[in-house]
Amino acid sequence: MFLNLFLQYKRPTHFRVGHRSPLWPKGEEFLRFDAMQRKRIAGAATVNFDQVEAMADLESQFGVQAQVRYVCAGFATRDALYSHFAASALVAHSTFVEPRRLRLGSGFHSYWTYQSMNLSSGQPNPGGPRDEAKNGLDFFTDMRAANFSASSLDEFVYNSSLAAARAKEGDSWKRRRGREGSFAELEEERRTEVVDEVRRVFSTSHADQIVQTIETAAVARTLDLEWMIVEA
Numbered sequence: 001m002f003l004n005l006f007l008q009y010k011r012p013t014h015f016r017v018g019h020r021s022p023l024w025p026k027g028e029e030f031l032r033f034d035a036m037q038r039k040r041i042a043g044a045a046t047v048n049f050d051q052v053e054a055m056a057d058l059e060s061q062f063g064v065q066a067q068v069r070y071v072c073a074g075f076a077t078r079d080a081l082y083s084h085f086a087a088s089a090l091v092a093h094s095t096f097v098e099p100r101r102l103r104l105g106s107g108f109h110s111y112w113t114y115q116s117m118n119l120s121s122g123q124p125n126p127g128g129p130r131d132e133a134k135n136g137l138d139f140f141t142d143m144r145a146a147n148f149s150a151s152s153l154d155e156f157v158y159n160s161s162l163a164a165a166r167a168k169e170g171d172s173w174k175r176r177r178g179r180e181g182s183f184a185e186l187e188e189e190r191r192t193e194v195v196d197e198v199r200r201v202f203s204t205s206h207a208d209q210i211v212q213t214i215e216t217a218a219v220a221r222t223l224d225l226e227w228m229i230v231e232a
Contacts, residue, residue, distance in 0.1 A: 004066035006058055007096075008051065010034065014076035023113050023123050032125070033072040035102045036110045049108045055099040056108070067143065069096040074116040074135075091136035095119040101131045 010033035015021060017029055024030040035052040038045065059068040073081065074093045084090045095114050102109045102124050112133075114122035119135040134142075199207045 004062055006055070006066060006068040007071050008055055008069070010070055010072040012072050012074075012076045021113070021125075023125055024115070028115065030113055030115050031072070031074065031076060032111050032113045033070065034111055035070075035108055035124075052099055052102055052108045056103065059099050067139075068099060069139070070099065070102075070112065071096055071136075072112075072114075074114075074119050091140065093119070094136045095122065096134045096136065096139040097122065098133075101133070104128065 012031040012033055015024075015030050015032065017027055019026060019030070021030070036047050036049050037051055038047055040046070055068055055070070058066065062068065071094050073084070073090065074095060075081070075084070081090070084093055093116075097112055101122075102112060104124070104126075109124035109126065109128050111125040112122050113125050114133065120133055120138065121130060122133050123130050195211050199211070
């Protein structure tokens with residue numbers, strides 16, 4: 001048996017004690033991820049909800065034959081990310097949110113807000129009601145009956161390397177790199193710093209997996225890609 005699984009990972013924003021949001025007590029911290037997407041087109045700032053709309057469509061079309069979720073960590077620092085990953089606790093300390101819980105009339109809320117102390121609930125913003133989510137352990141406990149076909153670390157590294165190499169062969173890559181000039185060089189320096197840090201922190205097998213993910217993401221960013229399908 002196969003189960004379709006669509007996970008869209010998001011980066012959290014941390015709000016400290018004393019924040020101005022009316023959704024959570026000012027004496028408590030909270031986290032937020034964006035459902036809307038911001039871009040600059042011809043110098044003008046634009047906002048769209050294409051991603052959450054696509055996620056909600058997948059959720060509606062597949063029904064019980066798929067699990068479609070936004071996933072966001074219950075912490076917001078790089079040190080916490082590394083420590084949770086090294087302890088195999090990253091999934092357990094993430095929140096899993098169904099796209100339909102971000103609906104607002106015929107459109108969508110801009111954000112999902114939640115607290116690290118309770119990843120099983122949250123509140124959409126602007127002004128949505130408190131609603132259900134799941135932490136990673138509960139989410140995958142519900143799916144234990146499903147059978148998955150997963151790639152080994154070696155296969156993942158090979159496939160990621162191949163995807164990045166093929167993308168670099170294309171004309172689009174060369175044109176983008178040529179236009180960006182010094183900006184591209186700066187991004188390359190930052191990527192190198194992150195890769196070096198990853199190799200210092202993690203074991204070889206985990207480091208190779210992460211480094212190849214970074215390489216693929218760097219190629220995708222240069223090509224201005226927003227969606228990537230990983231087939232296992």
